[in-house]
Amino acid sequence: MTFKTWSRVGLPALLLATAFALPVLAQTAAPAADATTTAAAAAAAPTVNKGDVAWMLTSSLLVLMMAVPGLFLFYGGLLRAKNMLSMLMQVGYCVAIVGIIWVLYGYSLAFTGGSPFIGGFSKAFLSGVTLESLAATFSVGVAIPELVYVAFQMTFAMITPALIFGAFAERTKFTAVVLFVPLWVTFVYFPVAHMVWYWAGPDAIDAAAKAVAAAADGAAKTAAQAALDGVLADAGYIFSLGAIDFAGGTVVHINAGIAGLVACIMVGKRLGYGKEALSPHSLTLTMVGAALLWVGWFGFNAGSNLEANAVTSLAMMNTFIATCAAAISWMFVEWLVKGKPSMLGLASGIVAGLVAVTPPSGFAGIMGSLVLGLVVSPICFIFCTAIKNALGYDDALDVFGVHGVGGIVGAIATGILVSPALGGTGIFDYTTGAVASYDMATQVIAQLKGVGITVVWSGVGTAVILFIISVVVGLRPTTDVEREGLDINEHGERAYHS
Amino acid sequence: MTFKTWSRVGLPALLLATAFALPVLAQTAAPAADATTTAAAAAAAPTVNKGDVAWMLTSSLLVLMMAVPGLFLFYGGLLRAKNMLSMLMQVGYCVAIVGIIWVLYGYSLAFTGGSPFIGGFSKAFLSGVTLESLAATFSVGVAIPELVYVAFQMTFAMITPALIFGAFAERTKFTAVVLFVPLWVTFVYFPVAHMVWYWAGPDAIDAAAKAVAAAADGAAKTAAQAALDGVLADAGYIFSLGAIDFAGGTVVHINAGIAGLVACIMVGKRLGYGKEALSPHSLTLTMVGAALLWVGWFGFNAGSNLEANAVTSLAMMNTFIATCAAAISWMFVEWLVKGKPSMLGLASGIVAGLVAVTPPSGFAGIMGSLVLGLVVSPICFIFCTAIKNALGYDDALDVFGVHGVGGIVGAIATGILVSPALGGTGIFDYTTGAVASYDMATQVIAQLKGVGITVVWSGVGTAVILFIISVVVGLRPTTDVEREGLDINEHGERAYHS
Amino acid sequence: MTFKTWSRVGLPALLLATAFALPVLAQTAAPAADATTTAAAAAAAPTVNKGDVAWMLTSSLLVLMMAVPGLFLFYGGLLRAKNMLSMLMQVGYCVAIVGIIWVLYGYSLAFTGGSPFIGGFSKAFLSGVTLESLAATFSVGVAIPELVYVAFQMTFAMITPALIFGAFAERTKFTAVVLFVPLWVTFVYFPVAHMVWYWAGPDAIDAAAKAVAAAADGAAKTAAQAALDGVLADAGYIFSLGAIDFAGGTVVHINAGIAGLVACIMVGKRLGYGKEALSPHSLTLTMVGAALLWVGWFGFNAGSNLEANAVTSLAMMNTFIATCAAAISWMFVEWLVKGKPSMLGLASGIVAGLVAVTPPSGFAGIMGSLVLGLVVSPICFIFCTAIKNALGYDDALDVFGVHGVGGIVGAIATGILVSPALGGTGIFDYTTGAVASYDMATQVIAQLKGVGITVVWSGVGTAVILFIISVVVGLRPTTDVEREGLDINEHGERAYHS
Amino acid sequence: MKIVMAIIKPFKLEEVRDALTGIGVHGLTVTEVKGYGRQKGHTEIYRGAEYAVSFLPKLKIEVAVSADQVSKVVEAITASAKTGQIGDGKIFVLPIEHAVRIRTGETDADAL
Amino acid sequence: MKIVMAIIKPFKLEEVRDALTGIGVHGLTVTEVKGYGRQKGHTEIYRGAEYAVSFLPKLKIEVAVSADQVSKVVEAITASAKTGQIGDGKIFVLPIEHAVRIRTGETDADAL
Amino acid sequence: MKIVMAIIKPFKLEEVRDALTGIGVHGLTVTEVKGYGRQKGHTEIYRGAEYAVSFLPKLKIEVAVSADQVSKVVEAITASAKTGQIGDGKIFVLPIEHAVRIRTGETDADAL
Numbered sequence A, B, C: 001m002t003f004k005t006w007s008r009v010g011l012p013a014l015l016l017a018t019a020f021a022l023p024v025l026a027q028t029a030a031p032a033a034d035a036t037t038t039a040a041a042a043a044a045a046p047t048v049n050k051g052d053v054a055w056m057l058t059s060s061l062l063v064l065m066m067a068v069p070g071l072f073l074f075y076g077g078l079l080r081a082k083n084m085l086s087m088l089m090q091v092g093y094c095v096a097i098v099g100i101i102w103v104l105y106g107y108s109l110a111f112t113g114g115s116p117f118i119g120g121f122s123k124a125f126l127s128g129v130t131l132e133s134l135a136a137t138f139s140v141g142v143a144i145p146e147l148v149y150v151a152f153q154m155t156f157a158m159i160t161p162a163l164i165f166g167a168f169a170e171r172t173k174f175t176a177v178v179l180f181v182p183l184w185v186t187f188v189y190f191p192v193a194h195m196v197w198y199w200a201g202p203d204a205i206d207a208a209a210k211a212v213a214a215a216a217d218g219a220a221k222t223a224a225q226a227a228l229d230g231v232l233a234d235a236g237y238i239f240s241l242g243a244i245d246f247a248g249g250t251v252v253h254i255n256a257g258i259a260g261l262v263a264c265i266m267v268g269k270r271l272g273y274g275k276e277a278l279s280p281h282s283l284t285l286t287m288v289g290a291a292l293l294w295v296g297w298f299g300f301n302a303g304s305n306l307e308a309n310a311v312t313s314l315a316m317m318n319t320f321i322a323t324c325a326a327a328i329s330w331m332f333v334e335w336l337v338k339g340k341p342s343m344l345g346l347a348s349g350i351v352a353g354l355v356a357v358t359p360p361s362g363f364a365g366i367m368g369s370l371v372l373g374l375v376v377s378p379i380c381f382i383f384c385t386a387i388k389n390a391l392g393y394d395d396a397l398d399v400f401g402v403h404g405v406g407g408i409v410g411a412i413a414t415g416i417l418v419s420p421a422l423g424g425t426g427i428f429d430y431t432t433g434a435v436a437s438y439d440m441a442t443q444v445i446a447q448l449k450g451v452g453i454t455v456v457w458s459g460v461g462t463a464v465i466l467f468i469i470s471v472v473v474g475l476r477p478t479t480d481v482e483r484e485g486l487d488i489n490e491h492g493e494r495a496y497h498s
Numbered sequence D, E, F: 001m002k003i004v005m006a007i008i009k010p011f012k013l014e015e016v017r018d019a020l021t022g023i024g025v026h027g028l029t030v031t032e033v034k035g036y037g038r039q040k041g042h043t044e045i046y047r048g049a050e051y052a053v054s055f056l057p058k059l060k061i062e063v064a065v066s067a068d069q070v071s072k073v074v075e076a077i078t079a080s081a082k083t084g085q086i087g088d089g090k091i092f093v094l095p096i097e098h099a100v101r102i103r104t105g106e107t108d109a110d111a112l
């Protein structure tokens, strides 16, 4: 054991000391206005309700719990014992490094204006995010402290890359993963999140719309209308196309699912795939993980309402019922097709339901969610069994089959289930202050565009990143290392002793 | 693998598509008034506080967490490894199917008026439950969105039948369980929940009582009094008897405990019971499950206050202290009687305390809860050891001994501990707006009636249902299947590989 | 099995029945005023916000979850399988017995006035704590129900002694632990909590300060100033020295860490320590435990704000980012020094970060927390490896190395990071109603005093208690028992069967 | 001296042990093993993947006995381990040349 | 009759099984063991503690065969279990004096 | 050649291994087993159910050595595995007729 390497540790610390000098929370130094608050200033100042804050803090923790320990267990249990720690390590690393990146520049890239494709660096190092700054919700005049929003959105960024690891599990070098995560969030996740979720917020639109209404004469009207158009244009590209995604079906699930598919193909199959039994070492852990994912997912879906009100409870009920239906649906489909209902099938159905209901959770009616749940499982089932086996890619933990496919089903279904005629909420138009008129074809096409852009962005981005990594450090460990297990070889540990 | 069976899957989907056409959430279609809101309309409109909403959403998740993964682990760890997945499957199935039934007709049967024994179908498919509809709390003028109440109560219905599985674990056919759950919730759970918990709510009573007070002359007085009597009569049978149950001691624990006793007798003993060692495969999992039950139970008990106020914190403290006392009590009793304090004993004490404090959690004083915890464990201990062995039934995981017996102790104790003289809160009388005068004998008798009705209803209902199932598909697997384990035979999986 | 021992069980029940007669919650019997409310009465009555209540109830559960099952898993996984249940038993016992002690006299000793070193017995049996009584927060005019505060603080007392068990794990008699916990909380924890956290609260100070300002002439001024001085003096000793500790770095972590160091030295090394491989039986459980600690720790840190507002979200973000940074830092340090990044290292970094950020969580800026996280891990790493091995004490689970050392680093760093110039919040002065002027040297010296007093108190107190126990019942089991495992010998069980 | 090594079905252990103590054999060693033979296994299905599991859980019992006891021991095991169904297992008898009790150093017959 | 007892690398099990069924051997028993030998182990590091792990996971295969089949069986195992790298394991041949099939009571060659 | 098969207490493994390498034996195979013998077990209590656990965890060590080394090996094991308390275990010596190193195909003494 040598301590001469200690000296090198100082470097990152020094680099950060620079950032540290920024008086980010000192209230005097805080810029008085940022995008959100400027716009809001035109209207009455939005108010913060502590009930919303309580719920959003809770929701952030629920999403964290999805990653650690939810994903630890759900993914880890499906691996062979010799690779268990590698998954815990990768997911743990991912959560930690993304947290750091998020406050350094991630939040800024995702949630400041700039271009329709990516934000800017104006909030890098959380510069200007003070105890006083606010973030908009989906209700006019209701805000939450911006740090709450920073925390909540951070947890989404933390878990998304970790979802991908299931696809190339048991056979990828840790150094490759170490490089992959920062590159992927930077070049894939932040842009997609910006494209789908960035907008000026209800207060800005409402104020601008009211200004139009109040404008006295033609010239003022034109000016006000131009201002309104500017506010409406201050949004991400997919958002502007009219695609809706309540809680991240595109940003999180399609994004990760497609990345997983690309990654598992580029990394290649596990040794022995299709020949040896690569049996899960603990389905108990997997089911406990599925349960924690379920519990945590309410932070994801019901938290995405950003308030604690009736819509939040609707998102909760939709999430409950779609999941119940998908679990039952997968169970019976497998029972019919394979002859036995398996617990892993039930667990897979739970996750498929959760994925599918993510985009429509705040928009659909409860019966709509029930049907969505029943429908999504058979589709994912076909992808995880027949299609995967036919095409021969080794998506070890079915990231594509469940998250990718389920996400696509959900994103498209959102365009249908939002329909007021089917019990959905319709889409609120903040310029008129009422639910907009709805046309199913238009909305489904908007959804398809959102899906398509995400698929292409994620697919191409992931491929490029992995190609670079494969050149720089390589993707696969040696055969011996893979045979003996990543844990002992890459991490010097074994998960279990007696 | 054949896909010709696929076609059959379409049927349930079609059936549901019909329901789906109901515009349940479309706001125009929503009936303007339901039982709750009509009554309330007479008084000032009740208000919704987002702090209550935040707490109730959190509570719903806590109760879900009790079932998955709490019960997964608590029950699963006590089984032999070869039957682990069967328990996870049964509990997972139960939660999912009850969720579906709940929104189809369960909520309506439990929580609409009709008869004292069961509600009606007026809210089937959650018809009329909109984003605007409200549910009463226990405070006049305070409401929560009805969907919040629907979600919260759903989680109670989800976990209750799953508690029963512990009694007949390791030896029951999955098909029998598949039939049991829908039948049992429909014919046992919903009626008992309706009998215990359904009432018109504080606003309705308050308004009617105020109308009586305000009535000018004799005729008006008579009419107003009749109206008040009508409102008071609009309640479940056990509720009308004056029995109180803060968080479901009768509905959940006695109900499940008695059903478990009946079921384990009807299903019969496990092969090797009393001869071979049927040792728990992982007490670690069991204790983790007990811990998650504990954490989640606060959703159960403190959530049952429906608000986030001081009474909620009283329910929390009572739940904490009764549980602490029962854990310590079981530990020392076992130490004295058996010579060693066991961890399973401690875990059993935790659950016994939680069960016992469920009915009085919002009524008792904290010192009362402490005594209740100390008392309940020795009683449950005798039932789980001496009495079970003497009578020879194989209640595998002591569902009767802990939930049944602990629930009965708690339900009766509630009649005592609510006494203001013992530090309890007394019972609030909404017609006078003050704590009612209290008589211990009266209250204990009311509690005993509630217990008696639940025991009979649950016992008879469960026996009939199981008899029917035993005729239709049979209850037990073959000896070979039971020997080899349910997991591999019924679900085609094994929980653990190395 | 003999039941003649049953009779003895009645004794504790009888003793408690006496306490039980106290009408603690009967509202008529409740004293109208306690320390908190008297002071507040001078000003406008403080208001309770249900959002705060919802968050604090949630936070209490999060802290409970840290202990059970968080610590169960984090500690238990690091043991050999034969001692697994002993840890679950000890932690479970600790939580339960401390809960009972808390309501009997613990809360009173910690949180009533009296001396600067310890409170009195005025709230023993929670006497006077009613549904109406309030506890102060850190904002003038904002209160929470006192029972909420009782519950929240109880969870801190429950987990702290359990942290110590990691130091003497796998080799301590259960009877010794049974005696240790009540003694240690009484003579070490409650005094330290009182010294660090007890104060008159913002409303009392604000009212007294306003009275000074409003005083008309010299005499009145002098009297008012004396009153203000009295209010300011009504505080714990360490609090009075100006040391700040947002969420318990001294009270919980340094306290437990030092106790652990003393205890592991006094109990002695495990058999085979340094010779045989004492490998962790399940690093999976350990990492799941670390994850649950992380999730639960937000109840600890963000809950310590006692409100759900922007400061709460700052505490949350600080907790997130320090933890992320410490995890990454430990990982890379180990990678550099030992050649491989281990999952246990990552998990250790997570906990080190959480410990370090506990005292400054509501005071630091986010970039400050990031630097703190990067710095704390290498320091803890040296203590857990080089220094522990050099000095040769067997701190089995590194309670001192992580909690003690990390806590000291965090407590000192708090004095620096609170600096407004470094992005910190500064320290609010309730007498002036503004952030006080800040001097780093002064503040760091105050912090060092707080650390020093805690180290001495905990070290001496723990040594005396263990010495007494070693005389009364002995600390170590026999060699045979230790070899074979504590589970089978002390508890009559084994954790795992197949 | 001989070692009688038997492969049996796991749930038969208690009965075999009782049968052996019944004939005065008071020591044996048990190992968890997996057996492959005529008895067919199961198919396990994990989402997309189906595996034929041909190795079944068995127990191996090893009993060292003096040569004259061998047939009694073999009979006792045969009788107690039998279910009559495929997969009941095998008994093999191997020679031992020497035995030692570690605690006392006693050898051969005295060591058992 | 003989017992062929082989210590092999765990991931070679399926290949060895196939090789044996290929030459008509349809029964065998497998045990998880830990092997110590020339093949060097790993260092495991758990926070402050480093352990040299010299015992590596191996599988022990036991096949009872008639004496004339021994060499064929040894060859089949050698061929299928070989990777050419240190730690491939050993094969030992031990004599059996007697064999019984529990289900039927058949003995010796008939019992296999 | 012989196989020396010893049943020992689990915590004695490292000492036995060291004793063997001390006399030049550099290969052995270890199996986790459960032993039944004079050493009495424990009672386990799980709520209502008490079980007498008579099988105790032991380790089986197998060392193949040339015939002339046998007594040295037996002595080394006896010395290092002994605690003097009941349950220390047994050593059995069995004949091997043939040995092969899989990696090289070397046989008999060369294979060890």
Ligand SMILES: Nc1ncnc2c1ncn2[C@@H]1O[C@H](COP(=O)(O)OP(=O)(O)O)[C@@H](O)[C@H]1O
Residues within 6 Å of the ligand: D007, D034, D035, D036, D037, D038, D039, D056, D058, D085, D086, D087, D088, D089, D090, E026, E027, E028, E029, E030, E062, E063, E064, E065, E101, E102, E103, E112
């Ligand atoms: N030739 C053999 N060598 C070693 N073990 C064998 C052999 N044949 C069978 N076994 C063991 O005996 C068990 C039972 O054998 P099997 O052929 O399934 O049934 P049966 O004993 O009824 O003929 C197998 O699972 C295996 O462990």
Ligand SMILES: Nc1ncnc2c1ncn2[C@@H]1O[C@H](COP(=O)(O)OP(=O)(O)O)[C@@H](O)[C@H]1O
Residues within 6 Å of the ligand: E007, E034, E035, E036, E037, E038, E039, E056, E058, E085, E086, E087, E088, E089, E090, F026, F027, F028, F029, F030, F062, F063, F064, F065, F101, F102, F103, F112
């Ligand atoms: N003398 C021996 N007795 C019993 N088992 C042995 C002996 N020598 C080696 N083994 C077993 O064979 C395995 C492989 O041996 P090793 O020396 O590592 O490699 P190789 O077989 O290539 O020479 C060891 O792990 C051990 O299980």
Ligand SMILES: Nc1ncnc2c1ncn2[C@@H]1O[C@H](COP(=O)(O)OP(=O)(O)O)[C@@H](O)[C@H]1O
Residues within 6 Å of the ligand: D026, D027, D028, D029, D030, D062, D063, D064, D065, D101, D102, D103, D112, F007, F034, F035, F036, F037, F038, F039, F056, F058, F085, F086, F087, F088, F089, F090
């Ligand atoms: N006849 C036997 N055949 C096989 N193994 C035996 C036999 N007798 C004892 N053993 C093994 O030796 C171990 C120790 O034996 P035991 O009688 O408890 O103590 P001791 O060796 O001190 O006499 C047992 O646990 C068992 O594994």
